[in-house]
Amino acid sequence: MAPVCVLVGVMGAGKTSTGLLVASGLGVGFRDTDSDVEALAGKPIPEIFVDDGEEHFRTLERAAVAEALASHDGVLALGGGAILAEENRAALAGHRVIYLSVELTDAVRRVGLGAGRPLLAINPRATLKHLLDQRRPLYTEVAGQTVVTDGRTPEQVAEEILAGLADDRVGRPAGPPAG
16 A cells, blocks of 8 residues: 655645645545644644654654555645655655645745744744755655646646646656666
8 A cells, every 4th residue: 555646845835735635636535644643642733842842743753654654545745844854755765756846935925924833933934944945855855746836726736736647747756767
């Protein structure tokens, strides 16, 4: 069992809104590892950060990613920082990974001033820029396809992903071609 596709990208890229639409279009389930982490911890992510720290959150996140990759056969969205863990990046090998790319202006507009986003608690714009710069190479490393989301609705992004999945051209596993 493996996900139909795995969506990665920074907060505000549209992984959840687009993922729900792609899953609906394919008639499969949608799963978000951030929701899985909250279920594991029994509390919202901001509380995990405050009560237990980011390191504990990342431990829960690694477990959630491994479990979801092994057991979910629909559309899977990973939390924005999941790709920071080497084991998560390695686990994505062989999966259809699609990077939802967003630039700073659109990301800031979508996430606002960071309410409920623990990593954006102080200076949201500068922090988000740093996260984009830090994570972009990791997203492109794991993804077989990049879909630009700037200036587009989730419906438009989902249409592109669905068309590509139907053509079997989008989200091929990263790495050298087989054969």
